[in-house]
Amino acid sequence: MKRSLVMLAVAFAAVAAIPRAHAQDAETEKAIEKYRAMLREDPWSNPGYLDADRGEALWTTRAGPKNASFEQCDLGKGPGKVDGAFAELPRYFADADRVMDLETRLLWCRETLQGLSAADYVKRPHPAGGQPVKEIGAIATYVASKSSGQKFAARLDRPQEQDAVALGETLFYRRSGPFDFACATCHAQSGLRIRLQGLPYLAEKKEASKVIGEWPAYRVSNTHVMTMQHRLLDCYWQMRMPELQMGSDASVALIAFLTKQAEDGEIAVPGLKR
């Protein structure tokens, strides 16, 4: 089983090692179609499961100056409780006195439990194209996959959480950068596309609840798992903004808003994306 997964991943790496170029969009679409057909036959053939497995191993591996694992990490349901934890994130954590999404919480656990610097990690938190998702991303894939089949059930009703959702909504409509873009420029209408890439209508609950629960997702055009924090960085890149810092309040606020938009949506991690 594990073996065939690896082979699949390798086979698809060849198809999907395609540059961003728009002219290749059609080919990427074809590659995705192939993937989807395979996933219908065998849902476990999504290469993202390799990273979920790697994440599960990392969760129990001792590391850092404190020689500790993630097993005492409290994702909101108590230390070490992973099942269903992602479905209730983002949330306010009293110990850190801030709202955190899954990746930000993992970053915090890594620092407090293992003694590894979050500031260092966020200097290069995301993989280059073709490189596997990094440590926190792999663990996030594992943790989120343990909520698959459940519905988003983040409360988002504590004052700090309401604040985060409101800030996220404001940022979603905030136009800036040399192109004057906001998230809403590309994600506030249904059925539109950039070149041939479809743009999900995230300002509306119906479409948001279909796609937000699919992250982290295996991204065919980059042949790796991409996390939600990485996705947002990439959208800001298109907006000609600087590099979004992983775990920043703005990033958490946007994820809180998107999760609110997707409430009652089903979680299906790892997803599969273009």
Added chain:
Amino acid sequence: MRITIAILALSFAAMPAPAQKKVDPARADTAIKAAFPTAPADWASRLTGDETMQQCSASHNNPAKDVAAAIQKREQGTIVYPPDNNFMGDWQKGERLAQSGYGLRFTDYPPRQANGGNCYACHQLTKNEVSYGTLGPSLSEYGKLRDFKPEAVKAAYEKLYNSHMAFPCSTMPRFGANKILTIEQIKDAVALLMSPESPVNTGK
């Protein structure tokens, strides 16, 4: 008819007014500043957006009448015209810049080529290019539909330079005012739209 559609589409983002609880603009500025710690000093203006963008963001691109009028006036004032009042350049160069999305991303430094306009990301233009986006209206036969009139040539230049003069809170980038494209490049894009020889109008 076509023109009304274009107007509608350019100013489309007329969305319901914000329903969320009010967020202090200073709070959003602080969060954004903290979220982009690697921004070079000369990128500071990218983080906030100018007065026009602040007004468009606050109203979800649906500004009240008086605000819209103020935006139009302010943005009209940014437009710099070619000294010889010749608005048309070379449509072939225009086609190249319409295809190119290069420029101003953090991976584009130091610059390796001229910025593109990336028109095809949002608009249909020539028949041959089937990979076009639909965020903006189709610009197929743009000049032909306007009888290649000199006023339409000038208006196209103005829309590319700063679309908010015609459509306050338009979604289109202010290619001239924000220095994305040079005056010469904007003229080339105008030629792509308005020249009778351009494939946008010949259909070839």
